[in-house]
Amino acid sequence: MKHKNLALFEQVMHGIFFFCGFVTIAFVCFISVYLIISGLPAIREIGIIDFLFGTTWASTASEPKFGILPFILTSIYGTAGAIVIGVPIGFMTAVFLSKVAPKRLAGIIRSAVDLLAGIPSVVYGLVGMIVLVPFIRVFFHLPDGATMLAAIFVLSIMILPSIISVSETALNAVPKEYEEASLALGATEIETYFRVSIPAAKSGIAAAIVLGIGRAIGEAMAIIMVAGNVANMPSLFSSVRFLTTAIASEMSYSSGLQRQALFSIALVLFLFIMLINVLLNLLLKKKTK
Amino acid sequence: MEKTKSMKRILYDKILRFLLYFCAFITSAFLVVIVGYIFYRGLGHVTWQLLTTSPSFLSDSIGILPNIMNTLYLIFATLLLVLPLGVGAAIYLTEYAKNRRLVGLIEFATETLTGIPSILYGLVGMLFFAQFLSLGTSLLAGCLTLVIMILPTIVRTTQESIKTVPQTYREGSLGLGSGKWHMVRTVVIPSAIDGIVTGCILSVGRIVGESAALLFTAGSASVLSDFVKAMQSSGATLSVALYMYTMERGKVDIGFAIAAILMILTFFINLSAKLLGKKLKQKHG
Amino acid sequence: MKRRKILGLVMAATLSLGLISGCGSSTTSSSTTSDSSSSSSSESSASSTTIKATTLSGTVSTNGSTSMEKVIGALSEQFMNDNSDVTVTYDPTGSGTGIQAVTDGTCDIGLSSRALKDDETASGLVATTIALDGIAIIVNTDSGVTNLTMAQLSKIFTGEITNWSEVGGTDGTIVCIGREAGSGTRDGFESITDTKDKCVLSQELTSTGAVIQAVAGNPTAIGYASLAAVDSTVKVLSIDGVTPTEETVKDGTYTVQRPFNVVTKEGTELSEAAQAFFDYVTSSDANDLISAAGAVPVN
DSSP, X not given: OHHHHHHHHHHHHHHHHHHHHHHHHHHHHHHHHHHHHHHHHHHHHHXXXXXXXXXXXXTTSSSOEEOOHHXXXXXXXXXXXXXXXXXXXXXXXXXXXXXXSOHHHHXXXXXXXXXXXXXXXXXXXXXXXXXXHHHHHHHTTOSOOOSHHHHHHHHHHHHHHHHHHHHXXXXXXXXXXXXXXXXXXXXXXXXXXXXXXXXXXXXXXXXXXXXXXXXXXXXXHHHHHHSBOOOOOOOTTSOBOOHHHHHHHHGGGOOHHHHHHHHHHHHHXXXXXXXXXXXXXXXXXXXXX | OHHHHHHHHXXXXXXXXXXXXXXXXXXXXXXXXXXXXXXXXXXXXXXXXXXXXXXXXXXXXXXXXXXXXXXXXXXXXXXXHHHHHHHHHHHXXXXXXXXXXXXXXXXXXXXXXXXXXXXXXXXXHIIIIIIITOOOXXXXXXXXXXXXXXXXXXXXXXXXXXXXXXXXXXXXXXHTTOOHHHHIIIIIHHHHHXXXXXXXXXXXXXXXXXXXXXXXXXXXXXXXXXXXXXXXXXXXXXXXHHHIIIIISOOHHHHHHHHHHHHHHHHHXXXXXXXXHHHHHHHHO | OHHHHHHXXXXXXXXXXXXXXXXXXXXXXXXXXXXXOOSOOOOSSSOOOOOOBOSOXXXXXXXXXXXXXXXXXXXXXXXXXXXXXXXXXXEEOOHHHHHHHHHHTSOSEEEESSOOXXXXXXXXXXXXXXXXXXXXXXXXXXXXXXXXXXXXXXXXXXXXXXXXXXXTSOSXXXXXXXXXXXXHXXXXXXXXXXXXXXXXXXXXXXXXXXXXXXXXXXXXXXXXEETTTOOTTEEEOEETTBOOOHXXXXXXXXXXXXXXXXXXXXXXXXXXXXXXXXXXXXXXXXHHHHHHTTOEEOO
């Protein structure tokens, strides 16, 4: 009698835990399906070519136009800009932390990097808005400093911690034998790091870059505060709107086709992110091999 | 011939070494400048009145007590819901799941959830929780949205911590005749407490810093209520309040004050996570 | 041992949470005088900070116009003081968002600083005006310009006039700061200056406060914001020689103005507390507070 109860009880617990595990899959499916279902109607109505490649976004004009090319290009250029600034600095810092720095200094800088990672994005936006935007306005003699440049700068600082920590992990994983062999053959330390360790950690570093891209493309709040939010085609010194800020700016008051178009933008963003995720997974799997 | 080769190599060495130090310096400088500026502009405005009163239009004063309370309520409610789910999922993955593919699928799903930008969570949360489930713009809608966002963190940290439990413990318990659930309850979970607590701390950090997802689900109002009432009404957490005071009311000084408070909170959260992480590593050892 | 420590921490946290939330709700009922009237209390003085308890309870959620912040803030605070069991929340999100929120049912009362459009009234929304508000045209305090004609104003915002020297100021590119597309202030401004769909903006900000702050921070900026909200950090221009004040808004000589509306949905029954709040803000009892906030009451 007791055995039967115990067996049943175990079954129930197994079921409960299975449910918990399954819930994560359910959430992902739910979000994907929701975005796809919400995002398709507008694309169908506007026409996928006009939507993805139209250069004018005028969602509340009397003759509304829903071309999101400005947003797509802005997100791409903005992310590229952040990568161009963030990756070299982050990567070099990772090499420093992993190979060159004395233990205590490395510990201090690593704490600094962790703190940078924990700062909320609105705080970055605030400092950017008060310090960076006026600085850009004065330094470049522009009428207004809220530009793509400000967004790129803020984004690159925000992705630094991710790039640094993943790169550092990859560099730390390079087998000591590689480096010792190189040193034994007469190379200097620096030469060893740059010619042996880094190529060996290639896929981990690539993973860091992809992670940085993912973070940059998904950022909204900090950018809203520094980039001006006008739906222009991207240019370094003009006010721009990203895919994320396009959604954030109009979501709350939109209705009808405008609202559905915003869902479609969300779908496009989601697909970008999924692509990046899959790429990241492939790179990481290569690393563990 | 030998000499120029050496000189070139020496130059290469010096330049690269300088660049390494320089980049590390820039990274640290960013932090120092950002935190320094925030404290410089913000700490002066962190007054007792700011911390303990509600904003009042009749007496023209500003207070962030409602926002502090909203943040605490949200942390409490979210952790309450996400811990069972997350720990349960982690236990399933490490103790119960037999199918390799299913495990891989669940882990892929968890990774995916981490990568989704918070603005998309805000959109889906607003549409599903606030509108479709008629919860309205409320802390509860925000809480449910956060549960989905935070789930991967709890699953991952719990998983890592469960993995440190030596197999011998499990076998010993089962060998002595305990059922699987009993073994999990008495052996696995207690040993995994460190990882679970680390996950909680990281989640708290995430919740405190979250703004995009909450702005559209939990709203931006600043009224003081008790827990039950607050969950049903619109409420801004500290990060959302920072955004509202700076962007909407133009009160930049208050924004910096909140930023200073957030920095101090972030610092403590980071510190606790790090100390616990060290303890975990020692056990893994 | 460790288990007990964790348990102890959790209990302590819960306990302190309970204490704080208990403290929070008790400060709103320090002095209670029972008031048996269930409708809004009529006060002879405009604002009073004595807390009263009435039979009303619950939450009233308002959402919308950022221009109406001071007005709604004062009114809801007074209402909460008069009815200690009621909580009134206000989400400052913009007129368009407030109207959408009432339509979607995510708030009780919407706030709009513009008249409803045809398709909005067609979907069952009802607007009740509680005040008139002037839209102030603001420039940086360093600007030398003090007056613009309506024609100049339109041309500036459509991009025909691009330099301050063309309108009597010092040489400098004009930076036009405006609001997001759903803003009631923007709608009012564009319809009065006849610049609908033609505005060329350098920044589109999402609130009254943000516009004021951006103009205050940029020497060559010009923007539009609710008269009730502007302060001494910016300079207010006169338009066609008329300075915006409560009087000129009231008698209509300052033409750049729009209504402050509370929006409800036909067919949706408001809760007792929400209905009481609605009755309060649309009655003449609210007039003193509305004036004090800088708008012109109409009831």
